[in-house]
Amino acid sequence: MPTPERTTTEAIVQAGSALLEESGPAGVTMQAVATRVGVRAPSLYKRVRDREALLQAVAGEAADALASRLASSDDDLTALAAVYRGFAHDRPEAFRLLFTPVAPEDALHRASAPVLRACAALVGVEHALDAARLFTAWATGFLQMELAGAFRLGGDVDDAFAYGLQAIVRGLGSGTA
Amino acid sequence: MPTPERTTTEAIVQAGSALLEESGPAGVTMQAVATRVGVRAPSLYKRVRDREALLQAVAGEAADALASRLASSDDDLTALAAVYRGFAHDRPEAFRLLFTPVAPEDALHRASAPVLRACAALVGVEHALDAARLFTAWATGFLQMELAGAFRLGGDVDDAFAYGLQAIVRGLGSGTA
DNA sequence: ACCTGAACACCGTTCAAGT
DNA sequence: ACCTGAACACCGTTCAAGT
Numbered sequence: 001m002p003t004p005e006r007t008t009t010e011a012i013v014q015a016g017s018a019l020l021e022e023s024g025p026a027g028v029t030m031q032a033v034a035t036r037v038g039v040r041a042p043s044l045y046k047r048v049r050d051r052e053a054l055l056q057a058v059a060g061e062a063a064d065a066l067a068s069r070l071a072s073s074d075d076d077l078t079a080l081a082a083v084y085r086g087f088a089h090d091r092p093e094a095f096r097l098l099f100t101p102v103a104p105e106d107a108l109h110r111a112s113a114p115v116l117r118a119c120a121a122l123v124g125v126e127h128a129l130d131a132a133r134l135f136t137a138w139a140t141g142f143l144q145m146e147l148a149g150a151f152r153l154g155g156d157v158d159d160a161f162a163y164g165l166q167a168i169v170r171g172l173g174s175g176t177a
Numbered sequence: 178m179p180t181p182e183r184t185t186t187e188a189i190v191q192a193g194s195a196l197l198e199e200s201g202p203a204g205v206t207m208q209a210v211a212t213r214v215g216v217r218a219p220s221l222y223k224r225v226r227d228r229e230a231l232l233q234a235v236a237g238e239a240a241d242a243l244a245s246r247l248a249s250s251d252d253d254l255t256a257l258a259a260v261y262r263g264f265a266h267d268r269p270e271a272f273r274l275l276f277t278p279v280a281p282e283d284a285l286h287r288a289s290a291p292v293l294r295a296c297a298a299l300v301g302v303e304h305a306l307d308a309a310r311l312f313t314a315w316a317t318g319f320l321q322m323e324l325a326g327a328f329r330l331g332g333d334v335d336d337a338f339a340y341g342l343q344a345i346v347r348g349l350g351s352g353t354a
Numbered sequence: 355a356c357c358t359g360a361a362c363a364c365c366g367t368t369c370a371a372g373t
Numbered sequence: 374a375c376c377t378g379a380a381c382a383c384c385g386t387t388c389a390a391g392t
Binding site for chain 2: 024099100101104105108109127129130131133134136137138139140141142144145148149150151152153154155159160163164166167168169170171172174
């Protein structure tokens with residue numbers, strides 16, 4: 001006799017995301033997720049291959065959320081940088097997860113279209129990809145350092161972010177080739 | 178009756194580093210480390226508070242190794258970038274560990290003196306810290322993306338690295354304030 | 355004084371048995 | 374057709390007992 005479904009993949013992924021922000025990656029145990037969706041741990045395996053697949057799904061959802069925020073931003077690097085930083089502040093653990101081997105390989109890629117457009121406008125289509133990689137690498141590294149507390153000693157973090165962004169835009173704008 | 182010591186903290190940390198590169202963070206189990214130094218797992222707790230402290234020590238050793246490489250490099254951003262990238266390629270897992278919450282807070286800080294000197298020469302002492310943060314953030318983000326395979330699609334990675342470095346040096350060199 | 359086996363708590367995962 | 378208790382393998386950690 002069929003049994004009604006007591007949870008959904010979506011609810012599981014959402015529980016995983018919530019636990020991730022509350023307790024970090026180690027807090028995302030199958031048991032904690034199961035409890036949160038009102039089921040026993042073995043039942044999760046009906047919807048999710050294993051814990052790694054669950055974390056991948058959480059990373060995928062985060063990538064989509066980031067992509068959607070970036071897509072509704074202005075297409076210039078200053079606005080995109082602010083949106084990117086806002087996401088990292090709102091969901092620091094998910095942001096970190098995106099740059100982990102567990103993340104789907106194309107996680108970043110999905111979010112990169114607006115950055116590519118902004119870069120093309122600044123340096124031309126020919127160097128847009130290199131420029132986007134420069135911008136993304138800087139922003140990602142900066143935010144990870146900020147989240148890790150690497151900027152505790154000296155200086156204002158907001159100022160350092162603005163300084164870096166300006167220098168990059170300057171460097172890209174004055175490109176020779 | 179005293180028993181001779183059958184291992185040392187140094188051997189334990191070195192075993193941890195080797196296992197980290199061979200099998201990633203999950204491969205650094207207390208049992209695997211113990212086996213590698215010829216002892217049983219519980220004995221490790223004589224030298225190391227717990228697994229997290231062991232990983233911290235591994236991260237600390239990696240930070241020292243990186244600092245030592247950077248210290249014997251030329252004090253210009255191009256040379257430092259190449260050394261930084263070389264370290265990330267030689268010890269990718271240790272490099273990743275350095276930007277993880279487990280890393281000692283001052284891990285990066287220890288390696289930053291040469292970068293600060295190079296930046297001071299380029300933009301003056303007043304903006305050396307902001308410039309060093311720009312450079313370090315870019316290099317770190319770029320290398321993490323490279324290690325994660327985020328550059329699989331299109332373009333030459335070496336070229337993208339050189340392009341980014343040039344744009345940053347250009348942007349820093351043409352600073353206004 | 356250091357090392358170890360045994361034990362405990364906890365986790366991921368499987369599977370036969372329930373409904 | 375989905376859910377669950379029971380079981381297994383594995384891991385981190387503690388501790389009394391060995392030498």
